[in-house]
Structure formats: structure tokens, C-alpha cells
Amino acid sequence: EVQLVESGGGLVQPGGSLRLSCAASGFTLNDYAMHWVRQAPGQGLEWLSSISWSGRTTAYAPSVKGRFTISRGNAGDALSLQMNSLRVEDTAFYYCAKGYSLSYSSASLDSWGQGVLVTVSS
């Protein structure tokens, strides 16, 4: 059974940094593209970032480009999202999701974690 578990969320001040991790089990992480999606409280889904199966190709939403970095762990068993220069509007639940295919350029996300809350506030 595919399982994704996010960690690393919490309260951070504006301008601060946070690193989210996503532990995967039940499949080989490096065989699929992986994605991060967020949802502000009471709002809709927002795609944030994707990484190809190899890790060589990444993509970011304009709202986070230059501030967030997606990466795969060296051991191929985890996904990370490094978030810098955090803003109040980054407050949201952050989900990691498994891509249906190898390609990063797809919006078919067939398994999701339960999400982790990031609160940016002074």
C-alpha cells in the first residue's frame, strides 16, 4: 500500500525558513514524479512544485519560485520542500503527492499524504 507522510510543519515567523519532508513507502520513490500542493484554510488547492523521477527537472508555481526548492533525498526514500522567505500568505496545509507517471509535467497525482500545517505569523 502506498503511503506518504509529511513532517516538518509548524509555526514560523515571516521571513523565516522551514523544511518539509515526505516519507514514502509502498512504492519506489525514484520511479515516479513527485509533487507538492498546498491548501490555505478554507480555500482551494494550489499546485506548488514538481520534480521528475530522476530529480533533474523541477517546476514551481510563480508564487513560490525563487523561495521554495523541491528535492529528493540521496537515498531515494524521501522528498523535501525547502521553504525560505516565508510570508503570511504561505500559511496552509502542505501535501506531498505521488505522480501517476515518471514525468513531472502532469497533474495526475494518484496518492496524497495527509498534509502538514505551516503557519506563518509573528
Place this chain on the structure above:
Amino acid sequence: QSVLTQPPSASATPGQTVTISCSGGRSNIGSNTVNWYQQVPGSAPKLLILGNDQRPSGVPGRFSGSKSGTSASLAISGLQSEDEADYYCAAWDDSLDGGVFGGGTKLTVL
């Protein structure tokens, strides 16, 4: 303002069929496949339809998707109370080189 446009709400009675629309443009729906997600409040989203009209394993046949040009639709037939949820369409956007979601449609089963 979402790149993909969905009606904010829809409603129907049990047993009826409800259709949710999703409108986009040439760089997203017009060029790539459409996916639909179901999100029950308090839970993570779940992939309902991929590749315009394909149901992942375990998704009931009551759910069906279609696409024409730059628009797509999700139809739910034989509506059940447990179908009450938020539904999102999503596609890759070649111009943005990123994923885009619709704003979501809250489905109420009366």
C-alpha cells in the same frame, strides 16, 4: 482567480445525476489531459479521474469524466450522500510549465 474555472457549488438529490464543469484554455485543458479530485472536508484529496476519462482502481463507475476542446466535465450518476464533497479539476499548463487547479465545486446532496 484560478486558471481553471469551475462553478462554486452544485446540488442534487440522491439518485440524480450531477455534472460539474471545468473551463480552461489552449495551454492547459486544450493541450493536456484533465484530472478530477474529490476532497471530503478534513481529508486529503483523492484522485477520481485521470487522463480525461480514466477511473483509478477503486473509483465507482458512477463517476465519469469527459473533455472537449478547452473544457471538461465530471458527471456523477446515482448520487449518494457520501458523494458530498469538494471537487477539483486540474491540468498541466504548458505556458506556465506548472500544474493548475480549478477553484473547486462544493457538491451538496440534498
